Amino acid sequence: MEVDTMTNEFELTKEQEQELQRQWEILSRGAVEIIPEDEFKQKLAKAIIKKNPLKVKLGLDPSAPDIHIGHTVPLQKLRQFQDLGHIVQLVIGDFTGQIGDPTGKSETRKQLTPEQVKANAKTYIEQLFKVLNPAKTEVHYNSTWLAPLTFAEVVQLAAKTTVARMLERDDFEKRFNNNQAISVHEFFYPLMQGYDSVALKTDVELGGTDQKFNLLMGRQLQKEYGQAQQAVLMLPLIEGLDGVQKMSKSLGNYIGINEEPNQIYGKAMSIPDELMVKYYKLVTDLPHEEIQAMVEGLEEGTIHPRDAKMKMAYTLVRMYHGEEAAKEAEHHFKTVFQKRDIPEDIPVTEIDQSKLGDGKIWVVKLLVDLGLVPSNGEGRRMIQQGAVKINGEKVEDVDYEVIVEDGMIIQVGKRKFAKIKLN
Incomplete structure (x- = not known):
């Protein structure tokens, strides 16, 4: 205009x-x-x-x-x-x-x-x-x-x-x-x-x-x-990670600028594809020309949505934690998630944060609560067999107390996954 x-x-x-x-x-x-x-x-x-x-x-x-x-x-x-x-x-x-x-x-x-x-x-x-x-x-x-x-x-x-x-x-x-x-x-x-x-x-x-x-x-x-x-x-108001409601801490659908770099990167990767352009325009500091090129690339199919999302995740970490932290967060994501064959359509399970007390939960109880194992005994066996991973890292201690974080991915065996959403 x-x-x-x-x-x-x-x-x-x-x-x-x-x-x-x-x-x-x-x-x-x-x-x-x-x-x-x-x-x-x-x-x-x-x-x-x-x-x-x-x-x-x-x-x-x-x-x-x-x-x-x-x-x-x-x-x-x-x-x-x-x-x-x-x-x-x-x-x-x-x-x-x-x-x-x-x-x-x-x-x-x-x-x-x-x-x-x-x-x-x-x-x-x-x-x-x-x-x-x-x-x-x-x-x-x-x-x-x-x-x-x-x-x-x-x-x-x-x-x-x-x-x-x-x-x-x-x-x-x-x-x-x-x-x-x-x-x-x-x-x-x-x-x-x-x-x-x-x-x-x-x-x-x-x-x-x-x-x-x-x-x-x-x-x-x-x-x-x-x-x-x-x-x-x-x-405009910006929708949260659920893609529906306004971003809000009370709804748990937010990315905090003071959160750890890996957490910011991981949360940014869960942004719905249809909101990517809006996020690029409203919450990144990238030049208008660069954003426009990204938008055109997505529309023409020359840029894969996953690549665009990784660029956004990198940018958000860089803005609030610096270039080095952004590189490390990207490396962590590629190592833990991309190379571990973790599917993108992981079922999300809500956990009431108020019931966690000090924010920790016994790993075996967590597995049962998430429906990944039918009993405490089965949970212990899966851990002893090296079949349980949290964010791609193997859990070896059956008495381990998990510090529950929003977006955390729990894996049992090769096919059972659950993504945690703190409520």
Whole structure:
């Protein structure tokens, strides 16, 4: 899509028009929706003419200590903004995190304690800077401006919108129609997220498509407070390893950026073929041209899906653990999996993580629970015969305690396999 001719407010030189077109193509790539598109282009043009970088905001509530690659979709876009000279406003929701975003929830979320939020936030920054450039990132904690608000100021903030407007949200509307409880404090979440944009005078805010209501609240509040309204850039949500539901730690269908290299590589190899292109475009740092060549190769049949998946697995490990770790993870995968004739269509067995206690289980009990052997006695015999392997490694001790991991492959004999999915 080409950039429309600017209004009379801006007069661009030919070089500036080319730069505007370049930035627009990069920043709009992969976006589901930009609201309003014309305003976003105007902001870009103004930033180029005045050499004044845009302030681009992303808010993150530290509801869990670790980040998965689904979280990195907006981070990759933020890095593109940074590489083009713009400034990122990273808002750690240490205040809003105590309430919890009600988006997509069918019931009131459990509130986190300040201690939980603080502990989670501490690990966030280190992980975020695996993608972002620290030199072009402003880190803000929204308790800085939200905690000091007086009750009178909170009432004034609440007066900026209506209950009817709040009930336009799908999740609130469904709960209201189903006679499910909606706590008053949940209405304050979008108000507080919007107020973050007021406090920081944000130019552009990023978020997933599920955040549309909250993102537009920022525009509404900026207008109410007499500020220029931010543009909103929405990015797609990414499905998890199951290929169906949104990537989530609670669903166990995620790849954590802090996971061990072999685990990242192995999980990436389990991504459904039909999602590969989406993953390439949204969660890798590969150049657009390289991704496009990969897409064309897959469509034409000149690139095998397995080779494309191995390239992606290598890239993800390299991004978060470095080149050497990626080489080792690839070697491990080829040695353990490819050369052991492990089939690709291994049946998946869910294990309730809460029942594992310290995360360990007696290997013989595991074999029985997975249905790979009919009894403890048979399990012992198979181990003594050297017929039991975990991730391709032979188990020789019948008293071995297995540290259960998501994606782990258990093998008995030459034909019995089970892949573990932690629930």
